[in-house]
Amino acid sequence: MEISDQNLSEPLLTEEPEKPRSRIGHASFLNKLTFSWVNPLLQLGYSKVLALEDIPSWVLEDESVLAHENFTHAWGSIQRDKSSNKMGHFVFWALFKVHMKEMVFAGICAFLRMLSVVVAPLLLYAFVNYSDQDTESAAQGLFLVGCLIVVKVVGSLSQRHFFFTTRRAGMRMRLALMVAVYQKQLNLSSLGRRRHSTGEVVNYIAVDSYRMGEFPMWFHLGWTFSLQLVLAIIVLFGIVGVGALPGLVPFLICGLLNVPFA
Template identity: 40%
Template sequence: MLCHWKELIVSGLFALLKITTLSTGPLLLNAFIKIAEGDAAFKNEGFLLAILLFISKNLESLSQRQWYFRSRLIGLKVRSLLTAAICKKQMRLSNAAKLMHSRGEIMNYVTVDAYRVGEFPFWLHQTWTTMIQICFALIILLRTVGLATIASLVVIILMVLCNAPLAKLQHKFQSKLMVAQDDRLITISEALVNMKVLKLYAWEAHFKKVIENLRQVEENCYSAVQLSNGYNSFLYGHHLFWSLLQHLGLVIS
């Protein structure tokens, strides 16, 4: 964050612009409904609202693309930096340190850990923008349906409480996946380093079976992680919440 704080602030501004323009959609739709009912404030209000809707949707799309692009670019820089630092550190390891850190573990640092650190810039903005998005949604609902917004607030609180055990289960599956990846990478590295010994004693079939079993365990853990992610996206996805909110004006009319 200290190295890329300027880029993080710029991407955060684009994220804020995206959330702000997204919240104008339901308001403009509600204004269109009032015009259709004959409650126009002035003569060409419909044309003005159409222009505003066009501008807001273009700004929403452009800001979202800039947010995603800049966040992924920062993550790519961080992953490259960490990979170079790990490689440089590996070249200076002593023989005793090499016994404590195997090649599989070091490869796991590069392929898994550095990747997850690189994902931090995107999820950093995703966290606080989601909170602002929920606040905007509650304000729009309060303005539209009044005290009935309390029911939606209760639902949001219940969803957050119900998400806690699912998040713990997802963390459990992710930890198992990390262990499975470490075991597979360590075994593959040992087999490649000692390939002459494997060929000499004809142990290729045995080690192939061991690696395939480890790969099957990793595949099962990965399937569990992806299923938990799918459940989380299906049950608590905010995109579905906003699509319902955008059609709220049509439902009320």
């Protein structure tokens, strides 16, 4: 029986075929706007059960190496800036510097989504007034229908791009922090290892970095929901008038009672 000269302690390396990249990396503006770049994967999933090799790999800008490099570069530039050394919270400002454009774009999408939700009841009120008119105008009816179509399209696209952008930015934040904490743990001194146990480091990677990854979505949802509530009350007063007060009083009481539990 022949035995090869290969060392048995060495792992057997097998070359895996390189998976294709996601189509979002070279998709056109229209494909990105309508999410058409994901259609081939959906068609494949409709024809068969998707396996792991059917899922395309990430684009380069979504990989952890690039996310960590951008975070490290931003961290170093903030530390070198004398005016920002007094601010503290280097992690927050480094993440904000790297993902500022994504956060602004997500904020615009969240604002458009909020406006579409607020405008929809006004259009419904306009349709009711139009149906109650004695003389119907075709131009006015077509204008209302066109406004309804535009509002629904803008609301649908803005909502989907909002969730996609915030989830993608949160994933990049999470990857950058996980790599940074892991590399920091490898370089800890003996005193640092006594201060931060292995369980704490695992919590930093698994729990805290995950919470930071959820920050973009919940941050925009927080201010948009508050603004949406204010605009909804204004619209309610504009349509109903003072009669909206009896309905707002129980709403405010229930909201204040829920604050301790929330």
